[in-house]
Amino acid sequence: MAIPLDVASLRSRFPALARRFNDHPAAYFDGAAGSQVPQSVIDAISDVLANHNANRGSAIPTSREADERIEEAHRAFVDFLGAADPAEVYTGQNMTSLTFAMSRALSRTWKPGDEIIVTRLDHDANVTPWTLAARDAGAVVHTIDFHADDCTLDLAALASRLNSRTRLVAVGYASNAVGTINPIAEICRLARSAGALTFIDAVHFAPHGRINVSELGCDFLVCSPYKFFGPHLGVMYGRLEHLERLEAYRLRPAPARPPGKWMTGTQSHESIWGGAAAVDYLASLGGDAGFRGQRLDVAYERIRAHERTIGERLLSGLRDLKTFRLWGIADSSRWDERVPTFSLTHAKFTPQQLCDQLLERGLFTWAGNHYALSFCECCDLEPGGTLRLSLLHYNTQAEVDRLLEALRSFDR
Structure with missing residues (x-):
């Protein structure tokens, strides 16, 4: 089994993760639209x-x-x-x-x-x-x-x-x-x-x-x-x-x-x-040993394991919401068939309304069709699309818990 990621340490390499919004720590759940970058890339x-x-x-x-x-x-x-x-x-x-x-x-x-x-x-x-x-x-x-x-x-x-x-x-x-x-x-x-x-x-x-x-x-x-x-x-x-x-x-x-x-x-x-x-x-997340390709192999084992931990935590909470619909695989036993990207719709609020309200709490999400136009048209989700929540390996369990707490406030 791969050594777990040191998420606290790797987060310190991303300047954007120190951002605050509305006096809240910014939590980036918009990775599917584009990730943040480490200082080494800058x-x-x-x-x-x-x-x-x-x-x-x-x-x-x-x-x-x-x-x-x-x-x-x-x-x-x-x-x-x-x-x-x-x-x-x-x-x-x-x-x-x-x-x-x-x-x-x-x-x-x-x-x-x-x-x-x-x-x-x-x-x-x-x-x-x-x-x-x-x-x-x-x-x-x-x-x-x-x-x-x-x-x-x-x-x-x-x-x-x-x-x-x-x-x-x-x-x-x-x-x-x-x-x-x-x-x-x-x-x-x-x-x-x-x-x-x-x-x-x-x-x-x-x-x-x-x-x-x-x-x-x-x-x-x-x-x-x-x-x-x-x-x-x-x-x-x-x-x-x-x-x-x-x-x-x-x-x-x-x-x-x-x-x-x-x-x-x-x-x-x-x-x-x-x-x-x-x-x-x-590759650096895979340690120092081996060629770059080998280090990438190890890095993705670690990434996948961490994303599963926080992704299943989020998925479990999403399944409990009564007024939301989760689109896609909801069974945690089928985790190997998905990445931690989740689309939701609500019985009352539009995806954009939800996105705006979450933003007020420093939670960065995404609303729209995400250029997955055929999917949204097929599911009668146009206009408006879905509220998309997407995790990356720099996300934490604490951030997931903040997001779930916020979503529960709309579950009425």
């Missing part, structure tokens, strides 16, 4: 801007230093994703931009009558890029539903839709609305058996669980460091054979081979270096 970003700010490829010292940092950051992202070949990982502005670019490249290989599969459980960034690309190519889009009782994907429906015309299955690793973890390795196996590619949105899963693209067997996977304690950035994995084969929309002097051929224009060097610092922060 320092890394500042260091690039203060001391190594130059474009790449020159003999001047600042340019050589920029080259060194970007190359080291690239190695950190390769370790983070468990990629077999460094050429399979690259960065971009954000997950959405990277997905749109890949959707354009992939759709050039589609023809009328080809089929694409998306789901109603996904963030719209893994739906609309594919539906627009399919429209332009004349391909057919099939949307997979989820089970209403526990908000888990209908795998039988997905399997029945796969056939020789299926070109792509786009699915999220974990739902950013209700926390469901999808069985990605199984989905990739099913898609591969039908000859289809897989595109995995791992943005919401990345702060909660270890990613290993080699074990998953996916063709593409994308995540965002601002969700795992870093700056705004997108990081993409693509199987090398696809990255070499597909045509990238790029400038003529740009590199002709991956990963460079997929990195459009001048990158945000400070964000890339800050993203690598976020990976190293996570």
Whole structure:
């Protein structure tokens, strides 16, 4: 069993966690919208801007230093994703931009009558890029539903839709609305058996669980460091054979081979270096022994254990509320099927009203559709969406108890 996280110690590394609001200690339950960052990430970003700010490829010292940092950051992202070949990982502005670019490249290989599969459980960034690309190519889009009782994907429906015309299955690793973890390795196996590619949105899963693209067997996977304690950035994995084969929309002097051929224009060097610092922060939670990938393995064991402790505490309290509805898996024995992200609706108050009232007590939550538009439409939650409560490993049991006490005041 992994040594428990020293949460008090790691919290001291996050300046934002010392904030107060309305004379209350701020408690961040908005991690699904973006995490706070440790001082080491802030320092890394500042260091690039203060001391190594130059474009790449020159003999001047600042340019050589920029080259060194970007190359080291690239190695950190390769370790983070468990990629077999460094050429399979690259960065971009954000997950959405990277997905749109890949959707354009992939759709050039589609023809009328080809089929694409998306789901109603996904963030719209893994739906609309594919539906627009399919429209332009004349391909057919099939949307997979989820089970209403526990908000888990209908795998039988997905399997029945796969056939020789299926070109792509786009699915999220974990739902950013209700926390469901999808069985990605199984989905990739099913898609591969039908000859289809897989595109995995791992943005919401990345702060909660270890990613290993080699074990998953996916063709593409994308995540965002601002969700795992870093700056705004997108990081993409693509199987090398696809990255070499597909045509990238790029400038003529740009590199002709991956990963460079997929990195459009001048990158945000400070964000890339800050993203690598976020990976190293996570690795530091796994101790000092072993390679970075091994330390990440241990770190995520510790993260998962702590999140389960505080997540089950919150889940237990949410189940007792009479005037709230909890969307998604509510059974603590099924914890391995979810991350600690919870969506609620109330019999009387709107999600925004609840969010505003909780804010008065220093409790930072989120109201809306969370860009999980298909989910909210399917559940008749538009407009308004849900009140989303999302935990990260820097949250504490005391914060969870404060949140539950506040929610009970609305349970009437």
